[in-house]
Amino acid sequence: MAKLILSVDGTVLKEITLSKERTTLGRKPHNDIPVDNLAVSGEHAAIITILNDSFIEDLNSTNGTLVNGKPIKKHFLQNNDVIEIGKHKLKYFNDAPVASTAGDFEKTMIIRKPAASAPAAVAPPPQAPAPVQAPAANLSDTHTNMKPMAPPAAPATAPSAPPAPAQFHDPNSPARDSAIQVLSGAAAGRTLDLTKNLTTIGKPGVQVAVITRRPTGFFITHVEGAVFPTINGVALSGQAKQLVDHDLIEIAGIKMEFFYKP
Amino acid sequence: MHQERVAAFAQVVCFTPSINEKFNQANWVLGGNVALTDVLQVVSLTDPGKIRGHNEDCVESRAEFGIAVLADGMGGYNAGEVASGMATSAISAGLAESWTRETLKGLDRDAAMALSQKVVQNQTAKANAAIYAAAQKDPHCAGMGTTLVTCLFYDNFLTVGHVGDSRLYRLRNDVLDQITRDHSLLQEQIDSGLISKEDARSSHNKNLVTRAVGIDPEVETEVHTYDVLPDDIFLLCSDGLNDMIEDEEIQMTLIALQSNLELSAQQLVQAANDAGGRDNVSVMLVRVLKSYAVERGFWATVKSWFR
Numbered sequence: 015m016a017k018l019i020l021s022v023d024g025t026v027l028k029e030i031t032l033s034k035e036r037t038t039l040g041r042k043p044h045n046d047i048p049v050d051n052l053a054v055s056g057e058h059a060a061i062i063t064i065l066n067d068s069f070i071e072d073l074n075s076t077n078g079t080l081v082n083g084k085p086i087k088k089h090f091l092q093n094n095d096v097i098e099i100g101k102h103k104l105k106y107f108n109d110a111p112v113a114s115t116a117g118d119f120e121k122t123m124i125i126r127k128p129a130a131s132a133p134a135a136v137a138p139p140p141q142a143p144a145p146v147q148a149p150a151a152n153l154s155d156t157h158t159n160m161k162p163m164a165p166p167a168a169p170a171t172a173p174s175a176p177p178a179p180a181q182f183h184d185p186n187s188p189a190r191d192s193a194i195q196v197l198s199g200a201a202a203g204r205t206l207d208l209t210k211n212l213t214t215i216g217k218p219g220v221q222v223a224v225i226t227r228r229p230t231g232f233f234i235t236h237v238e239g240a241v242f243p244t245i246n247g248v249a250l251s252g253q254a255k256q257l258v259d260h261d262l263i264e265i266a267g268i269k270m271e272f273f274y275k276p
Numbered sequence: 277m278h279q280e281r282v283a284a285f286a287q288v289v290c291f292t293p294s295i296n297e298k299f300n301q302a303n304w305v306l307g308g309n310v311a312l313t314d315v316l317q318v319v320s321l322t323d324p325g326k327i328r329g330h331n332e333d334c335v336e337s338r339a340e341f342g343i344a345v346l347a348d349g350m351g352g353y354n355a356g357e358v359a360s361g362m363a364t365s366a367i368s369a370g371l372a373e374s375w376t377r378e379t380l381k382g383l384d385r386d387a388a389m390a391l392s393q394k395v396v397q398n399q400t401a402k403a404n405a406a407i408y409a410a411a412q413k414d415p416h417c418a419g420m421g422t423t424l425v426t427c428l429f430y431d432n433f434l435t436v437g438h439v440g441d442s443r444l445y446r447l448r449n450d451v452l453d454q455i456t457r458d459h460s461l462l463q464e465q466i467d468s469g470l471i472s473k474e475d476a477r478s479s480h481n482k483n484l485v486t487r488a489v490g491i492d493p494e495v496e497t498e499v500h501t502y503d504v505l506p507d508d509i510f511l512l513c514s515d516g517l518n519d520m521i522e523d524e525e526i527q528m529t530l531i532a533l534q535s536n537l538e539l540s541a542q543q544l545v546q547a548a549n550d551a552g553g554r555d556n557v558s559v560m561l562v563r564v565l566k567s568y569a570v571e572r573g574f575w576a577t578v579k580s581w582f583r
Contacts, residue, residue, distance in 0.1 A: 066480030090475035
């Protein structure tokens, strides 16, 4: 279960387990987490917990709520986030769910809805194409006690992590970058960086191979064409072959060299 | 004399096969099923992943009948395997049996669509009842269930029924669209504005489905019909794929390797395993090779006698 460590001026005051669906913070004593400080509003913020996820929402407090130094209206809490209310700090801890066996992690499970469900306010899926016939199915709401949140407008704060770059930087990717240099033909001299997880080379409809970027290195596999490309003069088999620094690839009549960037 | 003539006339009439009989004979010769010959190319691949010892996913297809089914089972004691296996075999067999030329005789396209939706609903309900009953009987199977994606291709359309968080995607003109919407807690949160799609990626509430086949006496299957174009590539997959790799990577893979469907499937599974392989991963790729419109009208019927 997720928890918070409340502290002020470096002194730890207490530890709070987020067991309730709604945990309130504020100066007034009725709050779940009373914070006795004039900079804190009577009802300052609330933490909504849905199973293993928690969100903090500022309740229009006078001095605002900070997460990791940035003012927020509503924020999806990540492990080690630091919430600031007045002069008090709350550190949020949520380790990955401890599974009883390794195989339980990522296991699909059914979640049962409570008997009395509020009617749904379901937004249509943004990407789904229009079906030929309108569906009869309806989707009902999740928890009953949930106060429906107003749909978020443009987020007031910058996202805490930068958006994923176009080439998905994968921590598992090989540490070294690589590229191909074209040695013959019209594009001779050109270099192609192998930043994506998949790069196809060759001539579609004639001879195509793919170079995949995997945690263990770069591999070339034949995709289409009656004739297979050669690596250092040896024809590729049906299997993937790992590329070694300075391997010479010949495909669709073009010669190119694979190399690791310094 | 008059009677003899009547008798002779009757004999002649009796021994001339009726038009109906001829049509039925053609059906019988061809087995009665709709035949989508050389229309669909189907490649399936299922893998236990790198963490789970057992594979509780199941895939089954009958390309010539336009049928593709994928299921991701859940339950203790590896009963998930039982549930998903029951679902795929029951549904593909049930569809093959009930989706015949007989039942489709005389129906126009709209009526055929409506019937296809009913048939998919019914077959899912039947599978649900069977799995539920089996779960009651065997304590090791108690509570077992499965997600489901069922595809039925006919007359240039596709009817898809789904329960749970296994998905159907479509690649058309190099654009990947997610066709089914997950029946999951996370999706409902996204729909009601509780959590953004970006934040959902780091949610700890993944893999919690709100619907499954076999866990209750009744199941609500979500069914839709879509028009299909030649060169469309459909991807049925369990969450072991989309939980490990992003949609952008799935799209890039399908675009880059679309000339080689087997390699596309292998690459998707490999990418999921490279990213951690934390769950069973199954993919089924269906490529539409050509138009499969149904010929209707008098001459179409006449032609069918001579096939």
